[in-house]
Amino acid sequence: MVTGDGAHQLTFNELAVMGRYGVKPKIFVINNGIYGVEDVISERGHEYDDLAQINYHLLPEAFGCKWWFVAKVATNADLDAALERVAAEDTAAYIGVMISEEESQPMTEAIIDNGYKLRTPPIG
Ligand SMILES: Cc1ncc(C[n+]2csc(CCOP(=O)(O)OP(=O)(O)O)c2C)c(N)n1
Ligand SMILES: [Mg+2]
Numbered sequence: 001m002v003t004g005d006g007a008h009q010l011t012f013n014e015l016a017v018m019g020r021y022g023v024k025p026k027i028f029v030i031n032n033g034i035y036g037v038e039d040v041i042s043e044r045g046h047e048y049d050d051l052a053q054i055n056y057h058l059l060p061e062a063f064g065c066k067w068w069f070v071a072k073v074a075t076n077a078d079l080d081a082a083l084e085r086v087a088a089e090d091t092a093a094y095i096g097v098m099i100s101e102e103e104s105q106p107m108t109e110a111i112i113d114n115g116y117k118l119r120t121p122p123i124g
Pocket of ligand 1: 003004005006007008010032034035036037038
């Protein structure tokens, strides 16, 4: 499963169920620190789109997921190393992938501006 940090903040309680039943998922949490899609549907830079910073890779243990391979990665080399382990081992894996806010939005500011303005009726 690949999830964003904002989406995962609504769902990570399910880790406890995974721990309880001993399932072995491979989970990647793409952590850009924001509810990024809001850039496109409202506008950039609202504080309410900033997310609480969680050390996601510590969650599996807290939720009773024993023996999971966990990692927090911030470089391509570290991600590659984690992926190699995930591929090689028959284990549950949970990888927090740090991405900078600037790098996480594939659209230009001009396109985002245009997008949200089209959806926002003018006032008055
Ligand atoms: C089942 C469901 N619940 C809630 C939402 C509302 N929702 C839309 S985007 C989003 C999360 C966006 O933030 P993130 O996962 O960090 O992704 P980013 O845009 O930063 O890549 C959520 C929870 C949804 N789309 N579907
Ligand atoms: Mg996000």
